[in-house]
Amino acid sequence: MAAGDSDRFGAFGGRYVPETLVPALEALEVALAEALADPEFVTELDQVLQHYVGRPSLLTEAPRLSEEVGVTVWLKREDLNHTGAHKINNSYAQALLGKRMGKRRIIAETGAGQHGVATATACARLGLECVVYMGEEDMRRQQLNVFRMQLMGTTVVPVTSGTRTLKDATSEAIRDWVGTSTHSHYIIGSVVGPAPFPRMVRDFQAIIGREARAQMLARAGRLPTSVVACVGGGSNAMGIFHAFVDDQAVELIGVEAAGEGVESGRHAASLTKGVPGVLHGFLSYLLQDAHGQIHPAHSISAGLDYPGVGPEHAFLRDSGRATYVSVTDEAALAGFELLSRLEGIIPALETSHAVAWIAGARGRWSRDDAVLLCVSGRGDKDVSQVADLIAARAAGDT
Amino acid sequence: MTRALTDHLVECRALGRRALVCYVTAGHPDPAASLRLLRELPAAGADVIELGVPFSDPLADGPVIQASSQRALEQGMTLDGALALVSEVRPSVPVVLFSYLNPLLAAGQQVLARAADAGVQGVLVTDLPVGMDPEREAWLGGGPLEFVRLVAPTTPLARMAEIAKHGSGFVYLISRLGVTGMQSQIAADLPRSLAELRSVCALPICVGFGISDAGQAREIGAMADGIVVGSALVKAADSSVDDALVLVRELRAALDSLAS
C-alpha cells in the first residue's frame, strides 16, 4: 500500500497525515477517479461551470497597461466568476464530489475568505452543511466575506491558535476532518495538503489555462511569451500554468508575497526563502526555523499569507520549468491602484502582486511579446482595507 | 536496534501488569517541572514515558496538547532540548520520543543516534503513516530506535496487519476518531478494533486518546496490554507536577486492580 508516484511531484508532495485520515484519502482518490470517468458527473460539473459560475471566463486585452509596460498584456478574468475569484472552480467541483461520496457535511479553511465564500456558495446550492475555519486575524481583515458566508448558511468558526491566519485555519480544518471524515468532506482551497489534494485541485483549476490557451490562440493568434500569476498556496497559478507546461517556449512566472521584504523575516515567499519540510500533510518549501518550527508568514493579502506552497510549484521551481519572484506589500498596493486606474478593473490584493511584478518588469519584453496575467480575483473584498492603507500611506508621507 | 521497549512491555504482559504509558510535553509547563516529571513518573507508576517534542503546528492534537506545545516553545524548548532532559534524568523506564515529522527532518540524519545516546528507546511520528514515505520510514525504523506505529479506528484489517508488520516496540491503537483530548465515554467500537488488531498483531497493544480517569483506565486496561494517558496528564501538569503524579498513581492503582 505504498504511496505511489501519483502522490508526488518529484520529491515533493506525499501524504503525511495522522493514520486516521489515510483511509479517507484513499477513498477520496478512488471516488475522484470514478467521478471523472462518469459522464454524468463531468456533464453536471460542466453545466454548473457554464451556467452558474459563468465560464468560460473572458480574456481581456489590457491596452493602457500594455502601453505602460511596453508589451501586450492579456488578462484572464477569473475575477468575473460567480463569487469573484478562481476559487469556485475547485470548490464547486469538490462539493459535487463530496455529495456524490455521500458526505453531508463540508469543511473548509479560508484565508482571504474567497475560498470560504466559494465553498459556502456551492454548499448552499447543493444543500450541504458547511463549516469554514478562519483565523481571527483574517476575520477582522475580511469582515465582508465572513458575512457573505453566514448569509449563505455557513458556520464560520474563528481560529484563535497560533498566528490566527490561514496556516492555523488549515490545521483546525484538518483536526475537524480527523474526527469527522466518515461523514464530512474537506475541501482544501489550494494545491496543498496531502495527496490527492494538490493534483485534484490543480485538475479542477486547470480549466483556467485550457481556456486561456485556446483564447490566446484564437484572439492573439499565438501563445503568450510569459504567463504570470500570484502564488499563495498556488492554485490559480497551477490552474493557469498547467496547460502551458509542455509549451517549452512559454515562460511560467509565479509571484510570491514579499511582505515587508524577503530579508525582513516578514513575508510569505516560501519558494524564494523557504526550506523543504512537512506541514499540513505535504512536503514542500516552507518558512521554518532551524528546528523545524513553522515561521509565521506575513502578507498584506490574507490569501497569500501562508508559510508553505503547493508541492508541484516546488517541483517546477527545482526543475527550472517555472520561475518564482516576489513583490512587497507596498508594490502590491501600487499594483492594485495601477490596474484599477488603467483598466477599470479592481484586482484582488493577491492578484495585485502579479500586476505589480509585470509593471516592475517593463523593459523585459519587446513590444511583440505577449504576457498573460491571471486575474485570480476581484478586489471588492479588499477595498476598505486598501482605503485604510492609502490613508495611512498619505499620513506617513506628510 | 535494541528491543528494550518491546522486551519491557512483553515482560509487563508476562507479569499480568497492564502497561501505563505516560505522555508529557517536553518543557511543559517549564523545563524544571519537565525534569521532575521524567524523574518521578516511573515511581508513580509509569511503564513507558512518551516525551512530546513540541511543534508549532500540531495538527493531530487537541487544545490541551496544543497549548502545552506552544508554552514549551515559548520557553525555548527544542528537540535537542528534549534530548538533554532525557540525558540528564536517564529515566528508569523506556522513553519514546513523540514527534511530528518536520522537527525530526530539520534535526538531520544523526538525530536518531543522538536520541539513542541520550537514552531514548523509541520514536513515534504522528504524521508519517505506514507506507507513505518508505525512504524516511526506513531511516526512522532502521536506526537505533524502536519505531512505534499507530492504528486508527478507521484502519481496515489488511492495513492493520501491514502496520503491525512494520512497527516495533508496541502498536499504539487510537481509541476513537479525532485528535488528542479528553473525553467522558469510551468509543463503542473499540472492543472490535482491538480484537481485529489482536488477530494480526503480535506486538503489545497500547490504547490511547481520551483516557482521563481510573474508570476508563480499568475499562480499557481490561482489554489492552496497556493504556496511554496524554491530555489528562498534561492538563494536570498545568496545575502542578504533584497533581500530575497523583493522577498517575490513580491510574496505576486502577490498572493494578486488574492484574491477574
Ligand SMILES: Cc1ncc(COP(=O)(O)O)c(C=O)c1O
Ligand atoms: C483572489 C485570490 N487570488 C489568489 C489567492 C491565493 O491562492 P492560490 O495561490 O491558491 O491561488 C487567493 C486566496 O485566497 C485569492 O482569493
